[in-house]
Amino acid sequence: MNFSVVVSQFWPLLINGLALGFIYVLISLGYTMVYGVLRLINFANSEIFMVGTFATVIVSRNFFGFNQNTDPLHGFKLIYTLGACLLASMLMSGVTAVLVEIVAYRRLRAKGTNRLASLISAIGVSIILQEGVRILTNSIPYSNPRLLKKVYVVHAGPIELRNDTILVIVFAAILFFLVDRFVSKTLLGKAIRAVSMSEETSKLMGINLNRVISATFLIGGMMTGAAAFLYETVYENTKYNVGFSIGLAAFTAAVLGGIGNLRGAFYGGLALGLLEEFAAAILGTQWKAVTVFLVLVLVLLFKPNGLFGEAVQQTRV
Amino acid sequence: MINLRDFGAEKWEKWNRPKRTTFVVILLALVTLLPFAGDYSFSNFLNTPISSYQAVLVYPVGMFVLMALGLNIVVGKSGLLDLGYVAFFAIGAYTAAILGTKTHLNIWEILPIGMGLAMLSGVLLGLPTLRLRGDYLAIVTLGFGEIVRIVAVNNRSTGGPNGIANVPNPPSVLGVRFALDNMQGFFWIILVMILLVIWMVRRLSVRRPGRAWEAIRQDEDVAMLMGVPTLRYKIWAFSIGAAIGGAAGVIFASKSMYVAPDMFTFNVSVLILSCVVFGGMGNIWGVILGGTILAYLPERIRFISNARQLVFGLALVIIMNVRPDGLLPRKKREKIHKAGEEATNV
Numbered sequence: 285m286n287f288s289v290v291v292s293q294f295w296p297l298l299i300n301g302l303a304l305g306f307i308y309v310l311i312s313l314g315y316t317m318v319y320g321v322l323r324l325i326n327f328a329n330s331e332i333f334m335v336g337t338f339a340t341v342i343v344s345r346n347f348f349g350f351n352q353n354t355d356p357l358h359g360f361k362l363i364y365t366l367g368a369c370l371l372a373s374m375l376m377s378g379v380t381a382v383l384v385e386i387v388a389y390r391r392l393r394a395k396g397t398n399r400l401a402s403l404i405s406a407i408g409v410s411i412i413l414q415e416g417v418r419i420l421t422n423s424i425p426y427s428n429p430r431l432l433k434k435v436y437v438v439h440a441g442p443i444e445l446r447n448d449t450i451l452v453i454v455f456a457a458i459l460f461f462l463v464d465r466f467v468s469k470t471l472l473g474k475a476i477r478a479v480s481m482s483e484e485t486s487k488l489m490g491i492n493l494n495r496v497i498s499a500t501f502l503i504g505g506m507m508t509g510a511a512a513f514l515y516e517t518v519y520e521n522t523k524y525n526v527g528f529s530i531g532l533a534a535f536t537a538a539v540l541g542g543i544g545n546l547r548g549a550f551y552g553g554l555a556l557g558l559l560e561e562f563a564a565a566i567l568g569t570q571w572k573a574v575t576v577f578l579v580l581v582l583v584l585l586f587k588p589n590g591l592f593g594e595a596v597q598q599t600r601v
Numbered sequence: 602m603i604n605l606r607d608f609g610a611e612k613w614e615k616w617n618r619p620k621r622t623t624f625v626v627i628l629l630a631l632v633t634l635l636p637f638a639g640d641y642s643f644s645n646f647l648n649t650p651i652s653s654y655q656a657v658l659v660y661p662v663g664m665f666v667l668m669a670l671g672l673n674i675v676v677g678k679s680g681l682l683d684l685g686y687v688a689f690f691a692i693g694a695y696t697a698a699i700l701g702t703k704t705h706l707n708i709w710e711i712l713p714i715g716m717g718l719a720m721l722s723g724v725l726l727g728l729p730t731l732r733l734r735g736d737y738l739a740i741v742t743l744g745f746g747e748i749v750r751i752v753a754v755n756n757r758s759t760g761g762p763n764g765i766a767n768v769p770n771p772p773s774v775l776g777v778r779f780a781l782d783n784m785q786g787f788f789w790i791i792l793v794m795i796l797l798v799i800w801m802v803r804r805l806s807v808r809r810p811g812r813a814w815e816a817i818r819q820d821e822d823v824a825m826l827m828g829v830p831t832l833r834y835k836i837w838a839f840s841i842g843a844a845i846g847g848a849a850g851v852i853f854a855s856k857s858m859y860v861a862p863d864m865f866t867f868n869v870s871v872l873i874l875s876c877v878v879f880g881g882m883g884n885i886w887g888v889i890l891g892g893t894i895l896a897y898l899p900e901r902i903r904f905i906s907n908a909r910q911l912v913f914g915l916a917l918v919i920i921m922n923v924r925p926d927g928l929l930p931r932k933k934r935e936k937i938h939k940a941g942e943e944a945t946n947v
Binding site: 324325327387397398400401404405409410411418529570571573580584 | 733918
């Protein structure tokens, strides 16, 4: 226990927590949107995240040929390379998510089997993805070359902001805003909301259920992929099981905010990022996962609908 | 597709009592003598390349069948998805390791303590989560399995990442010795436990708890409306499953004389779940068959060994898509209806 660190390191902890929180926000979209539509947990989302991190690493290492010794990039080339990594990550994660839906959920949905069967097949797909990558990479962790030189760009009293932190926060906020607008304004977004309210009725209204569900998985997967890219920019490391603890944390964030609720995922993600960062500073990093788990159990015990479950009902996916 | 389970059940029903008794006695004798089956030249193919056949028979085969039977009560009977079954296994194993090295209790005295602690943790975990829908339970148990491991790694009393060595073997019972060079003793102990679990599950299935679990599995809302105290029976299923996992853990720790956090990863939970799903959820014989196949084959065919988890993942997806009831599915509902009609006709 070390409470003095909270006082002495308050601002860095707050900023790192916020950055981590914004990454969680994007990942928890992958959980919350799928849950909103299917009423099922997307168990493979942590593996979709893992696929995204590997896509980022592979593009920057093998496609552009960067390694640990390359100098950081500047100007247009930096934007171009980061953009390519981001696109690859979002694309790969999105495609993986759609494939997961087809393999794990679609057939079972058509058959009308019970929920347990879908859950088990989703677990199975998640294991296949994780183990496939483990065998391909021989369980070796891969590091992402540093493309962006990390410097502190803002100095305002005790607050110091690094450029990658700013990138994460700004970028994640923009993406979240876009998804939120997309779901509330476009036709497809309306269809997604309709399916989440009542599957049967929306079918009667002529909504193509399979297409809407695929689109939901695609959007959720792409957001998870973007989070994977941001994660790689900040933490620069990945492994076949990178998704496990992050997936659990993002799911907790989704539950904390009220699963199936977009704005809830936003607040939940931020709250969890801050909580995790402060808990790691006070209790030590090895107890981070335990804290997250305790929060999950406590939320389920006292407020199973999440902190914002009822209040922001209008913004349900 | 053929339904071996129904075929077997029909045969069984036609037999009279002496025939049934003979069958059971012969079957039991064969299973009891299994540890010696690898000793003859005609049965050489049973031997496994890396570890000895007898050791494989205890772990993984016997241990997996025992745990799969325990998990079957949770997943197969009551339809609750538990993804952290390894946690109860670990709690049992660490209880045996800590009490076995720090106190003078022997393993037989520790066994009920380990089961009790596993059961208690099952109740504590079940109380907040079993009120909610099934998928929350899945993710909470998934987390719990990992948390137990993390706590074991970061705690001094559990030996940290190195674990605890020199866990004692159980003292002899009825002249049967339990030691690393005498594996058949452990096999028989596990066999006795498996038989006890089978007996318990069969008794419970035809009584109130079994009917309650069946109702909960089919439709929880309806079960609740019909007056089934669903939470209570779900917690019972969960904690009975946990106790069996804890018992397996105690025996495992004293068999390998050593516990370390690496032994209790998420993979073990997946393995046990695969055994249940592969053989046929809810059917004892299916679960035993599934556990035996999935535990034995990767040991026998070495090249699967590295990709073992991958194979299990594939098995889960394919079984769920093609034959959701597993190799030996549970009794078909039509048969129950038929029995019901006959009963009303009389």
